Amino acid sequence: MMFVELLLARRFAISLRKEPFTFFTTIVTTASIALGFSAVVVALSILNGYSEKIVQTATLFTSDVVVRSQLAVDFEDPTRQVSQILSMSNVDSVTPLLERESLIKHSGQLDGIMINGIPEGRFTGLGKIIADDASRSPLSSGIVLGAGAARTLQVHPGDTVTVILQKQSSSVPSVKRLAVTGVFRSGMAMQDDNIALV
Numbered sequence: 001m002m003f004v005e006l007l008l009a010r011r012f013a014i015s016l017r018k019e020p021f022t023f024f025t026t027i028v029t030t031a032s033i034a035l036g037f038s039a040v041v042v043a044l045s046i047l048n049g050y051s052e053k054i055v056q057t058a059t060l061f062t063s064d065v066v067v068r069s070q071l072a073v074d075f076e077d078p079t080r081q082v083s084q085i086l087s088m089s090n091v092d093s094v095t096p097l098l099e100r101e102s103l104i105k106h107s108g109q110l111d112g113i114m115i116n117g118i119p120e121g122r123f124t125g126l127g128k129i130i131a132d133d134a135s136r137s138p139l140s141s142g143i144v145l146g147a148g149a150a151r152t153l154q155v156h157p158g159d160t161v162t163v164i165l166q167k168q169s170s171s172v173p174s175v176k177r178l179a180v181t182g183v184f185r186s187g188m189a190m191q192d193d194n195i196a197l198v
Contacts, residue, residue, distance in 0.1 A: 054188070095119060103164040104145075104196065106153040113149055115163065115196045142181035148193030150183045157182055
């Protein structure tokens with residue numbers, strides 16, 4: 001089949017020699033199609049790279065599958081749910097995580113933020129996106145803010161913030177002061193502006 005295509009292309013090229021204008025337009029058209037195709041291939045390669053990076057960064061903050069209560073209440077003891085999920089095929093691991101909407105305050109600045117409580121082991125994977133050397137303190141000693149939230153609150157590592165949480169079992173909010181032990185910059189505004197890690 002390839003031989004037939006080459007034969008036809010050769011015949012067409014020979015016939016074009018008699019028509020200079022047609023020959024010129026054919027060359028220009030072929031070159032522009034080749035350039036356009038190259039541009040599309042390069043753009044797709046770049047987008048593929050970005051797509052992989054976005055997925056890689058997003059999975060630092062979440063999992064492939066997230067199980068939540070439909071009633072918007074916490075699992076009091078997630079042991080039963082964990083064992084049920086682990087019994088499913090193709091499930092490698094299950095990690096219970098805590099998250100809570102809260103208000104965070106510093107020097108008169110107030111912002112709403114989602115606080116994610118994550119295990120120390122999972123936090124080590126976030127080390128490459130932590131923006132400050134001070135963030136090497138253990139996670140248990142304070143809070144790590146997203147870069148957007150830190151900018152809004154005008155907070156730097158070493159500062160102290162006030163976190164106000166609504167307790168589920170009480171109508172009285174819980175107020176806690178925490179040291180900022182680091183700032184992470186993932187490059188994803190949704191994470192950087194709205195997430196804090198404890």
